[in-house]
Amino acid sequence: LLPLAELAMRSTRQAAPGYDFAARFSWPPGYLLTLLAPNFFGEPMHTGYWGDGIYDEFIFYIGVLPLLLTLLGLRLRHRLTPFLAALGLGALLLALGEYGSLHPLFYRFVPLFRVARAPARAGFLFTLAGAALAGLMVTTLQSSAEDEDGERTRLLEPLRRSLVLTVTGGTLALIVACFVAFAWGREANPAAGRLWHTANQAALFLLFFLLAASLLVAWRNASRPPIGMWLLALGLVVLDLWTFGSSVIEVRDVQESAYWRIVAQAVSDPQAARVLPWGLSDFEQNGGIPFELRSVFGYDPLTLQRYEEFITSRPDPRARTYDLLNAGYLVTTAPQEFPDGPDAPRLLLEQSGVWVYERPTALPQAWVVPQIEVVDDANTILARIHEPDFDPRTTALVESVLECKDTTVSPTPPVHGGEREVEIVHYGGNRIEAQVRGGGGLLIFSEVDYPGWQATVDGNPTRLVRANYLLRALCVPAGEHLVVLAYNPPLLKLGSAITALALLSIIGVAVWATRRSRGTV
Known part of the structure; x- marks a missing residue:
């Protein structure tokens, strides 16, 4: 939780535009019906889904019998009953988001709720509380075999004939109304088919309700319930949940992305340079992972605010910010026209509506610069990166003066000190090793600066600094050295x-x- 909180506080969520963002994907009050009939508003696999929000995150169905046991379980004399009741009710109230009053209070007074969205997800705590209360209820019913103290009768007393008849009559009326409306409107209104589906869902609910009520009434009236009574309850729950789940869960082979397969054909060494997928939708951005392609973009709900500012500072596929991110390839879904010149992207492959270009201006994974330029304002650094006279191959922009041997501070001419060569000998998510040779200076990695990263030069700890607004950097002396970057966050420990x-x-x-x-x- 601590590393997650650290990430959230540095993400774009921290700059979210107020409560409207936090209240996105609130659970509409009408979805209370899905506690009885989960597919009341359709389902995405077969009939189609016409409800609000994301189906997988809005359905908190636990089954008709467990729901009845949960409601009856509120009468339990158990120390956990008040807690579970408060958890279940509070979860539903919180899930309502902008439709209720609890979520605005949490947004205002509870830490981290300002950077979170999708209040409906809180509803899954209702399923936990419901399962726990239903389990306690079954345990109590089974333990009071003789019902000498009348506990079983007391717990099931609300399940009267009048209640069963009322629910049955109301559901039958809804079924008839839906079928009649469907018959009248099916030719004039294509959406009338939803009424047929709703009637079927209501009928399915009624079936499981009558079975559950019959089981509980038999449980209440039996002088000595058989041991297998709870097995019947378990079987009914499994049948109910299987009827629901089997219709929305379908096992399929994951289809690889044709777009990224074409890109992989053009990229000879995925580890040498990143890919800049221009104009690709958010949900397709991560499709290059199976091909071991590293994308400049990608889809992530928690994007670092500084990184977002960096990559959006100039919306041009030739921007220098992408050079600094080692974007060696540009991929588009339409042909691009670039001015003639040695720095213009060059077409490598065109296939099935995918154009792959090589970006000759991209910087390597790591390089050493002999000169630093001190700029104490982050926005000024970002603007300076795009100025024509800034050369990132020889100069680094830092926010404070560094005591770095073999470097000079602009506008002093840079120290040359011979060729500077950097070879990445190991590249992993939590560890990077680089062999540095030649003249010293400021070693810059095309990697995002983030707390928890530590650096050593020949085994000796070395301070990491942020260069060029976003990247990790450290001082290295002249000669041959092994530089290791390792992710070892104190908050995780x-x-x-x-x-x-x-x-x-x-x-x-x-x-x-x-x-x-x-x-x-």
């Missing part, structure tokens, strides 16, 4: 320690409570 202490505390309390209950303490 702190979070792991807190988790371990919490687990040990829970185990200790459980052992103490067990011994106390046995009278050994």
